[in-house]
Amino acid sequence: MTTASGIPKAKERKRRIRTKKTSSLPAVLLSSLPAIHVNLLAGEESLICPSCETWCPITGPTSTAPKLVPHHRGRAGTSEPHRCVGSLRRVEIDVDVADWGREVAAAEATATGRRSSRVNRKPLASVPTPVHRMASVPGPSARLLAEQARARAGVDRHRSDCSTCRTGQARCPVGRQLEIRLLHTDASVRLAHEQHESALRAAAAPAIPRAQQWRQVKDHVSRANQQRRKMPAGQAPLGSPPVPLTTLRPQRPTR
Ligand SMILES: [Zn+2]
Ligand SMILES: [Zn+2]
Known part of the structure; x- marks a missing residue:
């Protein structure tokens, strides 16, 4: 790209390309890179290109042949429009996204104070579904x-x-x-x-405090309690079988 001033500039990197061409370099194994040099967030798949050490998008991350997009060394807009040899290099996604996320989180937790200015990707924290929503x-x-x-x-x-x-x-x-x-x-x-x-x-409405729930049913509960006490002891409804009063114990049959 040539700007009005005539100084060539490195191009902006595309996220996605269509070419079938690949670089002759061997595929980059994600498992061979530090987790913090990789971004596997859906839609942001990229890694730090081992050749030029800058972040580079991975095109077709879910396809059979993911690869690095063609790119210049140096950041977009800087005067360094040299094609990186890592362009179109095959990428082997041989790590699990969840495992990668855990490794990044662990690395970020221990990297306080000495973190690189370039590597600051953080995986999205997974927010657990609130319990009251699960039942919706x-x-x-x-x-x-x-x-x-x-x-x-x-x-x-x-x-x-x-x-x-x-x-x-x-x-x-x-x-x-x-x-x-x-x-x-x-x-x-x-x-x-x-x-x-x-x-x-219902899920969005604030839950009624337990004490208030009890206050609402208190009258019903105490009425039921009183009615229960009024029942004369020992008196069963007419026509019902008598309640057994002796304790039954299993015994061997006599011969
Ligand atoms: Zn590169
Ligand atoms: Zn008809």
Whole structure:
């Protein structure tokens, strides 16, 4: 790239390229690099190129042949437009993303005060799902949505084919059946949406403190308690079998 001033500058690095070409250098094994020289966050896959020691995007990280994008040595905009020999070098992603994240976290934890200014990638901390959200009701299932789409397509197809229903003035028995089926699936989808949303609202509402919950039910509890005490001792409802009063103990049958 040549700027207005005539001084050539290193190009911005592309994230993704399409070429099938690869470098003749052997593939870079991610397991051979320090974890902090690698970024495996989805959409940000990159590593510090061993040849020029600058961050370089990995193109096609999920493909069968991930490689470094073509790049100049030196950062974009600096006057150093020399192609790096690491351009198009194959990358072997032979580490697990979760393992990599743990290693980076451990390295960052021990690197206080002596961290390189260049390597400052941090994996996203995983936020555990709050317990009250786990119990929330899911929305309409994929199966239900597919059923709704089929029902709608059935109605549309019939309306364009049937001479009675096409007029919009009348319905043949089949057309009516198809419309009823669509109404039913629409209602099921709506219900699933409403249940899902009310579960979300319930989850978002602040939980009532336990003491307040007890205060709300206190009257019912004490009333039930009093009624229980009023029951005359020893009196069973009419027609019920008598309560056994002797303790039963298993015994060997006598011969
Ligand atoms: Zn390089
Ligand atoms: Zn019809």
